[in-house]
Every structure is written in structure tokens, then in C-alpha cells.
Amino acid sequence: FVFFPRVPGPLWDIGLSLGLPLALGLEPSNQGLGVSTRLKPGQGGTQTGVAESAPVLVAEFENWVPPTSLLYWRGPVYYDFDGTEWRLDAAYEKGQGRALMRQGWSKAAAFTAQLARVGQPVRYTLRLTPHERLWLYALDLPGTLAAESFVSADWQVLAHRPVRTEMRYTLTSHLEWEAGGTLAEATRNRALALPERGNPRLRAQGAELARLPDTAARLKAALATLARGGYQVRDRFDLPAGANLLDAFWFDTRVGNADLFAGSLVFLMRAAGVPARLVTGYRGGKLMALTDYVIVKKNHAHAWAEIWDTQRGWLRVDPVDLVAPERFASGRNTARKTAATQEKRPEKTPEKTAAATPRPNPPAPEFAPRAPDPRLMKAPTASGWSLPDPGAFLGRWIFRLDGETQRGLVAGVSDRFAWLWLCGFAAVSVTCLFALRLLLARALDARRLPPPERDWRRILRLLAQRGFVRAPGECPRAFARRVGMERPLLAEDLVALATAWDDSRYARQSTDAPRRARLAARRLYNLILAEN
Numbered sequence: 001f002v003f004f005p006r007v008p009g010p011l012w013d014i015g016l017s018l019g020l021p022l023a024l025g026l027e028p029s030n031q032g033l034g035v036s037t038r039l040k041p042g043q044g045g046t047q048t049g050v051a052e053s054a055p056v057l058v059a060e061f062e063n064w065v066p067p068t069s070l071l072y073w074r075g076p077v078y079y080d081f082d083g084t085e086w087r088l089d090a091a092y093e094k095g096q097g098r099a100l101m102r103q104g105w106s107k108a109a110a111f112t113a114q115l116a117r118v119g120q121p122v123r124y125t126l127r128l129t130p131h132e133r134l135w136l137y138a139l140d141l142p143g144t145l146a147a148e149s150f151v152s153a154d155w156q157v158l159a160h161r162p163v164r165t166e167m168r169y170t171l172t173s174h175l176e177w178e179a180g181g182t183l184a185e186a187t188r189n190r191a192l193a194l195p196e197r198g199n200p201r202l203r204a205q206g207a208e209l210a211r212l213p214d215t216a217a218r219l220k221a222a223l224a225t226l227a228r229g230g231y232q233v234r235d236r237f238d239l240p241a242g243a244n245l246l247d248a249f250w251f252d253t254r255v256g257n258a259d260l261f262a263g264s265l266v267f268l269m270r271a272a273g274v275p276a277r278l279v280t281g282y283r284g285g286k287l288m289a290l291t292d293y294v295i296v297k298k299n300h301a302h303a304w305a306e307i308w309d310t311q312r313g314w315l316r317v318d319p320v321d322l323v324a325p326e327r328f329a330s331g332r333n334t335a336r337k338t339a340a341t342q343e344k345r346p347e348k349t350p351e352k353t354a355a356a357t358p359r360p361n362p363p364a365p366e367f368a369p370r371a372p373d374p375r376l377m378k379a380p381t382a383s384g385w386s387l388p389d390p391g392a393f394l395g396r397w398i399f400r401l402d403g404e405t406q407r408g409l410v411a412g413v414s415d416r417f418a419w420l421w422l423c424g425f426a427a428v429s430v431t432c433l434f435a436l437r438l439l440l441a442r443a444l445d446a447r448r449l450p451p452p453e454r455d456w457r458r459i460l461r462l463l464a465q466r467g468f469v470r471a472p473g474e475c476p477r478a479f480a481r482r483v484g485m486e487r488p489l490l491a492e493d494l495v496a497l498a499t500a501w502d503d504s505r506y507a508r509q510s511t512d513a514p515r516r517a518r519l520a521a522r523r524l525y526n527l528i529l530a531e532n
Contacts, residue, residue: 013055013286017293022055022129022166037093037133039078039086039280041246042239042260044301052299055129056282057137059294062123068284069328070175072140072304072316073296075281077154083195083243086263086278097134097150097160104152108145108172111155116180116313118143121172128167134158137281137296139173140316146171153187154277179313183275191275191308199247199267206271215309218272219317222265226322230254233261233324235299258283259303261319266305275308279316284328451514452504455521459497462528476501490527496520 016022057073078086091099105111112118121143128136136149138157145151146169148160157171183191194203205225209218231254240248246264249256256264262278269276283302285294304318320327449457460470463483470479476498484491500517503510 013295014288014291016055017058017060017288017291017295022058022127037076037088039259039278040084041086041263042237042249042256044257044259052297054298056296056298056300057129058127059285059296060125061292061294062125064122065287065292065294066122066175068287068294071284071294071296072175072302073137073282073285073300074140074142074156074279075135075137076279077152077156077306078278078280079190080193081195081263081267081278083198084245092134095134095162097158100134100152100158101150101160104150104158106150108143108151111151112141112143112174114179114181115141115174115177117178118174119176121174123170123172125168125170128163128169130164130166132162132164134160134162136163136167136169138171139175140279140281141174141177143172143174144170181313183308188275188308191277192270192273194267194270199244201244201247201251202264202268203271206268206273209268209272212272215274215307218274219269219307219309219315222268222272223317223319223322226261226265226319231256231261231323233257233320233327258301258318258320261323262303262305265317265319269305269307277306279304279306283318450504452501452517455517456497456501459494459521459524459528462525466528466531487531489531490524493520493523493527497524 012020016024076088076092078088080087089100118141122139124139126137136146136157136159141155142151142157145157149157149169150160152158159167209221212218212221234255235257237253237255237257239245240253242248246260246267249260250264250268259278259280266276266278280301280303282296282300283304284300285296287294302320304316304320306314307317309315456476463469468483468486474482477495480491480494480498484494497517497520500513500520504513504517507513
């Protein structure tokens, strides 16, 4: 129980990763998991009414599993904002994949050729839940394409027709990249567009940032506001009321989810004269223990911003990494090799060094110890004694003993002598199991003896405890007579038992020997105990 790896989450997830239909994890009333073509700030990018644990996709990686913090599953990219909601092109709403393909790339090689730099490719196979939309979620950015798919002008992998059945496809992606190139005038105008009115304070701050010399300086100043502003990332919060929602969030409440942070940053950068767009999808996933699978669920929905830099092209900027770096910097995000290969993990490509790109805090130590559970503290009683709480103990060490806590215990993070205790526990456990095995073997061997033999040995053990030990080579009847001379009360029954034992061994025609031995042994047992 201590050493065997704990499975994160329910066993149902392992079934989904190993082949059960993803639709089995959805409630019958749900109508897919497609991100809506319209997104209101602060209300998330996934359809309402879908359970938090509903599976979106399952990915099986080849050669190595990247850290989950690097897994950006790219979905719809929003440009158009009218002050109350973000909207996609009408072609997405109507499912017109052919029209979108004319603006993008039908071959992955043509798409990657226009990138300035790409990192080590990652190959994986996806199973996607049907969601009635065109997009095929892929890691940012795609390096190869699946059949009947293409890359849109916004770098999203799309299908020719809406996904109405569970799909399985294999892709290659680059987790690190630089775009470079030039920005088309029509795209620049869309990435700079702001509604005619609304959110005046963000507009004013953007006008101040516009005085800085370049994009890097403006982005650095905007991110400095986030770093020093006391912002909090929460999935559940109260949206500010009123038409100027982004202003109320950025300057007043300062509490929101990922898409509210990203959307506000996009609005601010546009006000500063920097092209920006909002990217939605999912980030991370749950790495299944003992497998190479990552399950992405509805609660992994995420959003981030992409900012255009004249020198470096589009830059991914995730405000969550600056405001709440602990969200994607836990021990669960550690990369590892898959079980199917012994190849080395690909070398990590150099990180971007531009001052505009924030560097998140370093990841926390793997499987860091948790704070003591206050429910496990013993409550003092009136007499000064403390009573344990069995429910809290079972909850912490049995029902909620997840992989992180278990690994911290085994690694000795919370107790420097944890290995000594665990090794001692293992040694005692093995010794007890070995002793139990010996006792069980002895009991089984005794059960295999004939009944008269068992009765005879039982009485011999009782007599040996009282000083009557059978001498080597002494026949049962002679031993019975010798004991009977000193204990006349036992003489008759002891001779009867010895005679029944002889008959069972040497007089095969005697069928009542077991019965006579059992009766004599029962009387002897009671008489011997009565003497005390």
C-alpha cells in the first residue's frame, strides 16, 4: 500500500485512456464540448452545463511526455471584440472549413517554413471527443497534420467538416517556436481594433504605454502592472457589474480567471498600439500513473494572449504564469520518458531572452511536503489526554493519499528519516508474513495427518508440559503404562489412546480406531486440565 504507485483520480480515467469511448464520460444531456464561437469575458471558453470532469481529449505521447505546464492545446483565436463579447468569423459558426482553408495552409511543411525557429518536435496520438465544431485541438504549434485537416490563418488545426464522432489522429508539434515574418495589413487592423466606447481607464493606460519606444518596452510595463498589482487567479468569482467590465477587473476587483486576464491584456496592448489576439483552448492535463497518457478535461480550459513584435513575430504571453506561477509549477509537471522507449529526452531548446517575455518562477521542488492537516491534530480532553480522530486519519492516509503525498513520504521530504522508518516497517512486515506462512504451513501439515495421529500428538504435547516426555524409541503403549503408573487417573484412557493409535497404523482392518482415539483423547484432555 505504501510503495505501490497511487493512481491519480478515478479508475474510470485509466479506462478512458486505454480505450473506453470518451463519450461514456459525458452526461447524457451534454451536447458536446466545443468552445463557443462567442466568448464573454470571465465566463470561460467551454460550453456551459458541461461537467468539470468531462473528458475533452486523451493524448498518448511517443518517446517522452513533456511537462504538463508546456502543453498548450490550441483552440479558437479571437480578434473581434465589441465591448461585451469576443466573436469568431462567421465561417466558424457555419462550419465552412473549405472557406477557412483558402486563408491557411493545407500542408504542414508550408506552415512551418514561415516560422523563424521551431524547437524539438513532439509526436503524439489524440482521441478527441465530438464537439460539433471544426477545430482539432493540437499542441501549439503543429508540425504535421492529420488526414482531412489544415492549418488556419491563426495557426489552428481545423477539419474540413464539424467533428461529430470521436476522432483519432496522430500529430507532431513544436512546443517552442518563434514566428518572425511580416504581419498582413488586414490582420494588423483586426488585431488593433477596439470598440468605439467602453473601458476608458484601460484606454488611458494604453495611451501612456504607447509613449514607450517599442513593443518590448510596452509589454514589459503592462506585465509589471500585473506583477505588482496584487491580482488573483480564480476559476470561480463574481464578475464586476456594468458595461466597463474590463476596467472594473483590471483596476478594482483584480480577481478573475485565465480568459479575463488574457482578454484584458489584449485590450490594453491594442490601446497601446500593439497588435494582439486572444487564444483559447486548454492547458496541461492529467498524466496517468504508469502510462504515457495525458487526459485533458473541461476544467483544464485556458486562455492566453499573443502579442505581435516587429522583430520576433507573435509571442505567447500567459498572464497566469506571472500572477499565479504555482498553478503550473508543481511536481506533477515533471517530464519523463515513456515506457515504450529508452531514448534520451530531447534537448530543451533555449528559452526566449527578450525582456518582454516574462520568466515564470522556477518550478517548486518535486512532490513538496504539504502543510499538516489541522484535522489530524489531537483535541485535548478534560483529563489532559488527547484522542485520535480515526476519520481524519483514514481521510489523509487512505482515501486522499494521492501520488504527490505518497512520493513525498517515500522520498523523505517531510521526514528526513522516512526511509529508515519505511525500511523498518518493510522488514517487520516481511518477518511477520514469513512467520505467518510458517504457522500456516504447520497447520496445513497437521491437518493432513490421520485423525488418530493428531489426537496422539496433542496429548503428547500436554503431557510434555507436565514433565512426561516420551523417550526416543519408546513405543506408545510402553509410554502409556509408564505415565499411568505415576498418574493412575490417566492410565485407562491413555492406554486406550495408544491402542487406537497402534490399530490405526498397523491394524488396517480396524475401522473404529479413529473414533476410539477421539473419545480417549477428549477424556484425557479434560482430565489433564482438571489436575491443575
